[in-house]
Amino acid sequence: MCGIVGIYLKNKKYNKQLGKLLTGMMNNMASRGPDSAGFAIYNKSNKIKYTVCLQNNFELKDLKKLLKNKISNAKFKVISDHVVIESSSKPEKTIPFLKSIKQIDLVGYGKSIEIFKQVGSPSNVVKKFNLDNFSGTHAIGHTRMATESAITTDGSHPYSTGEDECLVHNGSLSNHNNLRRTLKKKGIEIKSQNDTEVAAGYISNGLSNKKSLKETLIDGLKDLDGFYTFISGTKNGLAIVRDEIACKPAVVAETKDYVAIASEFQAMAHLPNVNKAKIFEPEPGLVYSWGKWLN
Numbered sequence: 001m002c003g004i005v006g007i008y009l010k011n012k013k014y015n016k017q018l019g020k021l022l023t024g025m026m027n028n029m030a031s032r033g034p035d036s037a038g039f040a041i042y043n044k045s046n047k048i049k050y051t052v053c054l055q056n057n058f059e060l061k062d063l064k065k066l067l068k069n070k071i072s073n074a075k076f077k078v079i080s081d082h083v084v085i086e087s088s089s090k091p092e093k094t095i096p097f098l099k100s101i102k103q104i105d106l107v108g109y110g111k112s113i114e115i116f117k118q119v120g121s122p123s124n125v126v127k128k129f130n131l132d133n134f135s136g137t138h139a140i141g142h143t144r145m146a147t148e149s150a151i152t153t154d155g156s157h158p159y160s161t162g163e164d165e166c167l168v169h170n171g172s173l174s175n176h177n178n179l180r181r182t183l184k185k186k187g188i189e190i191k192s193q194n195d196t197e198v199a200a201g202y203i204s205n206g207l208s209n210k211k212s213l214k215e216t217l218i219d220g221l222k223d224l225d226g227f228y229t230f231i232s233g234t235k236n237g238l239a240i241v242r243d244e245i246a247c248k249p250a251v252v253a254e255t256k257d258y259v260a261i262a263s264e265f266q267a268m269a270h271l272p273n274v275n276k277a278k279i280f281e282p283e284p285g286l287v288y289s290w291g292k293w294l295n
Contacts, residue, residue: 038117237291
């Protein structure tokens, strides 16, 4: 059992409040996932942002030394043990170099996305990363009760396997080992033993083959075997899908200002004007998406 949440803002007046809105949603899902937590924030930039997690007492000064003369015009934002590196360097050159540094873990990259995740209670994790202070257009989050892999930062959600892409998941996949092998042959890197990262890789593979997010998630209903609810994010918006049995809960609240998604309604009870929202449970086997160019 895990808690998943997402919010897509239709009205720009709430952009500066995105972090506060997501904080409340994450805290209200703590009972569904006390082991670790994480979130992805989308806030567009003109340069590529690389979010890395520092390992084994590795410090920013050490990272800067390694990156000197390797990454152009780099700016650094440090939050807890994560660093967001904003740079004009192209991903094709930068990503292999970052992955070659054993003391860091690249958790996501893109012109919009920043990802933060850590072991601990959701309330502690959102405080460590100052989630309240974030602004943006949309976000997803996850509170984890570990089932498929160890309680580590690597085992925490969201997972990102492509530019400005991420996924959170409540449930389990039974065919993730076979899918992992298939995706690796197609050049999709799966670092962890977590089944969610395999699903993220599956989505990345679909998007790289010019399919829309909605088309990819529809294909996943045939190819991904298990019980699950996914919330997937791209730079353009969010989508949710439940498997055709739909034993993993989900609820959507939609107003003229936002769309909120969560495992339980209590995650949304604090949102503005939620009493006026259209509230519904997503139908089994249907993909719902909000944003630009997702269909």
